[in-house]
Amino acid sequence: MTAAAATPVRSARPAKPRPSLAVPLGVLGFLVLTYWAASEEFGIGFDLPAILGDLTRGAGIIGEILRPDWTFLPATVEPMLETLQMAIIASVIGCATALPVSFIASRVTTPGVAAYFVGRGILNVIRALPDLLYAMIFVAAVSIGPLAGILALVFFNLGVVAKLLSETVDGVDQGPMEAARAAGANRALTIRTGVFPQILPNYVAYSLYVFELNVRASTVIGIVGAGGIGNVLNAQMKFFAYERVGVVIVELFVLVFVIELISIQLRRRLV
Amino acid sequence: MIRFSRASVTYPGGVHALRELDLEIGAGEMVVVVGLSGAGKSTLIRAINGLVPLTEGEVTVEGRSVTRATPRELREIRSRIGMIFQTFNLVKRTTVLNNVLMGRLHATPTWRALLSRYRPEDVEIAMQALERVGIVDKAYVRASNLSGGQQQRVGIARALAQEPRIILADEPVASLDPPTSHVVMRDLQRINRELGITTIVNLHFLDLARVYGERIVGLRGGRLVYDGTGAQADERVFREIYGRSLTADDVLEASPAA
Numbered sequence A: 001m002t003a004a005a006a007t008p009v010r011s012a013r014p015a016k017p018r019p020s021l022a023v024p025l026g027v028l029g030f031l032v033l034t035y036w037a038a039s040e041e042f043g044i045g046f047d048l049p050a051i052l053g054d055l056t057r058g059a060g061i062i063g064e065i066l067r068p069d070w071t072f073l074p075a076t077v078e079p080m081l082e083t084l085q086m087a088i089i090a091s092v093i094g095c096a097t098a099l100p101v102s103f104i105a106s107r108v109t110t111p112g113v114a115a116y117f118v119g120r121g122i123l124n125v126i127r128a129l130p131d132l133l134y135a136m137i138f139v140a141a142v143s144i145g146p147l148a149g150i151l152a153l154v155f156f157n158l159g160v161v162a163k164l165l166s167e168t169v170d171g172v173d174q175g176p177m178e179a180a181r182a183a184g185a186n187r188a189l190t191i192r193t194g195v196f197p198q199i200l201p202n203y204v205a206y207s208l209y210v211f212e213l214n215v216r217a218s219t220v221i222g223i224v225g226a227g228g229i230g231n232v233l234n235a236q237m238k239f240f241a242y243e244r245v246g247v248v249i250v251e252l253f254v255l256v257f258v259i260e261l262i263s264i265q266l267r268r269r270l271v
Numbered sequence B: 001m002i003r004f005s006r007a008s009v010t011y012p013g014g015v016h017a018l019r020e021l022d023l024e025i026g027a028g029e030m031v032v033v034v035g036l037s038g039a040g041k042s043t044l045i046r047a048i049n050g051l052v053p054l055t056e057g058e059v060t061v062e063g064r065s066v067t068r069a070t071p072r073e074l075r076e077i078r079s080r081i082g083m084i085f086q087t088f089n090l091v092k093r094t095t096v097l098n099n100v101l102m103g104r105l106h107a108t109p110t111w112r113a114l115l116s117r118y119r120p121e122d123v124e125i126a127m128q129a130l131e132r133v134g135i136v137d138k139a140y141v142r143a144s145n146l147s148g149g150q151q152q153r154v155g156i157a158r159a160l161a162q163e164p165r166i167i168l169a170d171e172p173v174a175s176l177d178p179p180t181s182h183v184v185m186r187d188l189q190r191i192n193r194e195l196g197i198t199t200i201v202n203l204h205f206l207d208l209a210r211v212y213g214e215r216i217v218g219l220r221g222g223r224l225v226y227d228g229t230g231a232q233a234d235e236r237v238f239r240e241i242y243g244r245s246l247t248a249d250d251v252l253e254a255s256p257a258a
Ligand SMILES: Nc1ncnc2c1ncn2[C@@H]1O[C@H](COP(=O)(O)OP(=O)(O)OP(=O)(O)O)[C@@H](O)[C@H]1O
Pocket: B011, B012, B013, B015, B016, B017, B035, B036, B037, B038, B039, B040, B041, B042, B043, B044
């Protein structure tokens, strides 16, 4: 025993693997891309001193935003509530749809290879379009108003949550699934009992995250007439009424902050 | 009640994990399967409940063909076969009771299981299964908060909750320390004797195999090379199954049982 400890059996030490070229090549590629994007001849001509000079022009606007005209507050209450309602409805529908879609679009739980690729493909298409484009499409389809906004946000949420969730499903411990299958469970129940409990905290976190994104996105999609506070914001910007814009910005800031507080509490309770 | 007829499994890639195996296991037997790593022990166990499909031959359980079963029939056959895993395969984030209730899925309507609204009688069966392995006090504890030995007993309770006719255990003590290994093996032995459940256990360690295996089946390179009582299985027999002399790594306790 002690003799064995003194002269441990040792196999030959392996040669040190040759350093991979991936990292230096990656860094080089990154630098080249940055130069390409920012340079005068190929890119957008990114010029820091000029930008700093331009920024001072905005100082006047920022000054006005920083002196909000609070008499405008009552007029914003109703559209702000509409934004909140749109965000809630869109989150509920989008996240509820995302759950089954993410099981189809994960290698671990998909019912078949064909379903997997179709699911992935649809998700990629959904995610390729920005929220503003969805808003424009649905405003054209169902006319101006909150319904168009809700539909735009639903697709936006579905794309984000199903993508993140299907990747979470890819990474679950597959042991419990095997146990459920061995116990005679069908596919739905195998997923319900073997997978769902593992991804629940992530699902809640992603859902709360897109809810918060919805509140913010509503300002953008309002620009094309998809309802909510975005409409108000857009109108006041057109009139250069930056003191009123300031009111909306402060409100949005408070709203997002409150949502963040609530979601931290909810997530803490679930982990 | 379990019958392999010329059963072969060839994995994609060409590994012959089982070769023309003929084996019959009667109701109520306690069988230990031994063999070197890669001999095909897990494959044999998983062929019984169809987790691994045969590429040739047939397996029948209680007269019903696993090999030719439709998906629905296969689920029905599986519902009567409990399975215990080396790494326990528990949902660690949820309670012990929820894990054991997985054993009641086959008897629960889908909508109930989806909403996690199990019938009181199924909860009762799960509780009794936990009582049988002595950890009912942990019913509402998260599975991740249990020790390895306790987690494996949850695994056994989950199998028992199926009210199975057969229990399959794939190296159930390989992740446990020696004293705990004996506790878990005695649980399995007691279940086999008291409930008459046919029990098939893969084991790595010869001394455990000899103590708990009323019947020992030896595999080597996917072939059946030994089938006899535990008492008959002396060192010479094990050398033959393993195709080499025995080492201290082949036994659980520090000193070789032989
Ligand atoms: N899914 C698979 N795909 C391909 N080859 C496999 C697969 N599973 C097992 N094998 C191979 O089949 C052979 C038998 O494997 P099996 O897991 O049944 O052995 P085992 O006796 O349980 O070994 P261990 O003691 O290491 O668990 C091995 O050579 C293994 O590499």
